[in-house]
Amino acid sequence: MTLYLLNHELARIRSVVTEPGLGAIRFQWWRDALAELPDGNLYRHDVIGALAEQVEAGLLNVEALQKLVDGHEAAFHAKDRKLEPDRRLTAMAAQTLAPMHGWGACIELVAPHVAALKRGENVGYGPVISQAPGGIRPAIAHFRLRRILGKPATGGGAIARRICVMRAILTGVV
Numbered sequence: 001m002t003l004y005l006l007n008h009e010l011a012r013i014r015s016v017v018t019e020p021g022l023g024a025i026r027f028q029w030w031r032d033a034l035a036e037l038p039d040g041n042l043y044r045h046d047v048i049g050a051l052a053e054q055v056e057a058g059l060l061n062v063e064a065l066q067k068l069v070d071g072h073e074a075a076f077h078a079k080d081r082k083l084e085p086d087r088r089l090t091a092m093a094a095q096t097l098a099p100m101h102g103w104g105a106c107i108e109l110v111a112p113h114v115a116a117l118k119r120g121e122n123v124g125y126g127p128v129i130s131q132a133p134g135g136i137r138p139a140i141a142h143f144r145l146r147r148i149l150g151k152p153a154t155g156g157g158a159i160a161r162r163i164c165v166m167r168a169i170l171t172g173v174v
C-alpha cells in the first residue's frame with residue numbers, strides 16, 4: 001500500500017502542476033526525500049515515514065523507488081501518460097509481497113493493457129493469464145479492473161470496482 005501511495009503522489013504532480021519547472025522541483029523533492037531514507041533523515045510527509053519503515057525492513061530499496069520517480073518525471077515532461085511506470089510499480093509491489101512468485105512475465109503482459117484502459121484507450125481486454133498465486137494477489141488485484149474498464153457501457157461505479165478487486169484478491173483471477 002505504501003508503494004501505491006508513493007505512486008499516487010508522483011502521478012498527482014501531473015494534475016497539480018502545469019509548469020515544467022515546478023514539476024521538476026516536486027520530483028526533485030521526492031528524490032531528495034528518498035535519498036535521505038537510508039540515513040534516517042526523514043522529510044515530513046506521511047508517505048516518506050511509511051516508506052522508511054519498508055526500506056528499513058528490506059522490503060523496498062531506494063534505487064528502485066528513485067526509478068519510479070524518474071519514470072513519472074519522464075512522463076510528466078513528455079506530457080505522455082503512456083510513459084508512466086505502471087509495469088515497474090506493479091512488479092515492485094509483487095516482488096515485495098512474494099519474491100519467488102515467477103509471475104514477472106504475466107505482469108509484463110497485462111500491465112500495459114490495464115494502464116491503457118485506465119487512460120480510456122481502447123486496447124482490448126489483454127491476454128488471458130493463469131490464476132495469480134496467493135502471495136501477490138493484493139499487488140496485482142487491480143489488473144482485474146480491465147474487465148470493467150474494457151467495457152465502459154457496463155457502468156463500473158465505485159462499488160463495482162471494489163467488488164471486482166476483492167474478487168481478484170479472493171480468487172486470483174485477474
